[in-house]
Amino acid sequence: MSGLVPARLSGRDVLRVGLAGLRARPARVVLSALGIAIGIATMVAVIGISSSSKEDLLRRLDRLGTNLLTAKPGDTLFGAEARLPQGAVSMVSRIGPVTAVGATGTVEASVRRTDRIPEEITHGIGVVAASEQLIGTLGVSVREGVWLNAGTARYPGVVLGAEAAGRLGFDRPGGQVWIGGRWFTVLSVLGPAELAPEIDRSAMVGWDAAKRYLGFDGHPTTLYERSTDASVEDVRAVLARTVNPENPEEVEVSRPSDALEAKAAAAGAFTGLLLGLGAVALLVGGVGVANTMVISVLERRREIGLRRSLGATRGQVRVQFLAESLLLSALGGAVGVVLGTGVTAGFALYRGWPPVVPPWALGGALAATLLIGTVAGLYPAMRAARLSPTMALATV
Numbered sequence: 001m002s003g004l005v006p007a008r009l010s011g012r013d014v015l016r017v018g019l020a021g022l023r024a025r026p027a028r029v030v031l032s033a034l035g036i037a038i039g040i041a042t043m044v045a046v047i048g049i050s051s052s053s054k055e056d057l058l059r060r061l062d063r064l065g066t067n068l069l070t071a072k073p074g075d076t077l078f079g080a081e082a083r084l085p086q087g088a089v090s091m092v093s094r095i096g097p098v099t100a101v102g103a104t105g106t107v108e109a110s111v112r113r114t115d116r117i118p119e120e121i122t123h124g125i126g127v128v129a130a131s132e133q134l135i136g137t138l139g140v141s142v143r144e145g146v147w148l149n150a151g152t153a154r155y156p157g158v159v160l161g162a163e164a165a166g167r168l169g170f171d172r173p174g175g176q177v178w179i180g181g182r183w184f185t186v187l188s189v190l191g192p193a194e195l196a197p198e199i200d201r202s203a204m205v206g207w208d209a210a211k212r213y214l215g216f217d218g219h220p221t222t223l224y225e226r227s228t229d230a231s232v233e234d235v236r237a238v239l240a241r242t243v244n245p246e247n248p249e250e251v252e253v254s255r256p257s258d259a260l261e262a263k264a265a266a267a268g269a270f271t272g273l274l275l276g277l278g279a280v281a282l283l284v285g286g287v288g289v290a291n292t293m294v295i296s297v298l299e300r301r302r303e304i305g306l307r308r309s310l311g312a313t314r315g316q317v318r319v320q321f322l323a324e325s326l327l328l329s330a331l332g333g334a335v336g337v338v339l340g341t342g343v344t345a346g347f348a349l350y351r352g353w354p355p356v357v358p359p360w361a362l363g364g365a366l367a368a369t370l371l372i373g374t375v376a377g378l379y380p381a382m383r384a385a386r387l388s389p390t391m392a393l394a395t396v
Helices: 011-023 026-064 088-093 134-138 162-168 207-214 229-243 256-299 301-309 314-351 359-386 389-394
Strands: 068-073 098-106 126-130 142-145 157-160 176-179 182-190 202-206 222-227 251-254
Touching (some): 088 222, 126 207
Parallel strands (some): 126 202
Antiparallel strands (some): 068 222, 142 182
């Protein structure tokens, strides 16, 4: 007589017995799945928020361009502060690929709301001479009023950067401020200068007006230059020698967009730390699942013994408990993915970023939950399968 072959559990049967075990203890299932959900939600949200911030940065770079270079005076051979030549702007404009050049020059003066405020109170606002081509080069918008032109640049008028206007209490042109012992009329208020934040904190007067009324010496302190995208590196290589042919080593050349890219890199390092915290939360959730499954095996020895006595094989018992662990982890993972995606979308919309959750993050989160479920359920499943029917029924 041939031996009896035990029936194989179909996928539907495995799912049914796994869900039956979870439905019997709903409160414990929810608490165990919560640990997995918190870990997955943290990881998805961190990746999503970081990706949304990066996408916003890339869009800003595309809008602002990476073809802006700046030249500033460095130090002389003997450690003194160098100066850019007065004709630096006109010399740079002669470089073939250069499309726009603007400059600012530091003015030894302070700007105050009235002449009654002490000179030492500056609110962090600097006064600079500005060339007429400055905002065109930087791509800064005029929020209210008009920018300096050939007419206004010769007279005591001032343009306020976005932060400077707020600190002085101006949201539109009109009115006057006290600069260098005389009144200057506010001509306009600028929008944010993302690639040149120093402009936001400045009060800008015309180049000729700065010479006439504020004792400006005519030497630029920051030169801004834009060229075609394809020629940025070539222009960068010759910019210092063009600005100061006699002493090119005294000129510091930089690209403002590099600062934004460095900021993104720093944010990425912080993201790694948060991902580590999410992984710890996920590990704690996995320990909770394992604990739940071990206790479930101890509490259900009678059920295991009865199933074994009715013909269930060790493999079928092992599959049953492993399925319960996987379903428990998958439940926590699914909830965590939804929560993490929701947090990403809400935070991104609040900050005005495009919500981005990489597909690989969602796939990785689900894969992590299945791995946690397998590892957490493996020992309890093997322990349940090793119980003999007689011993399981006898200890109840």
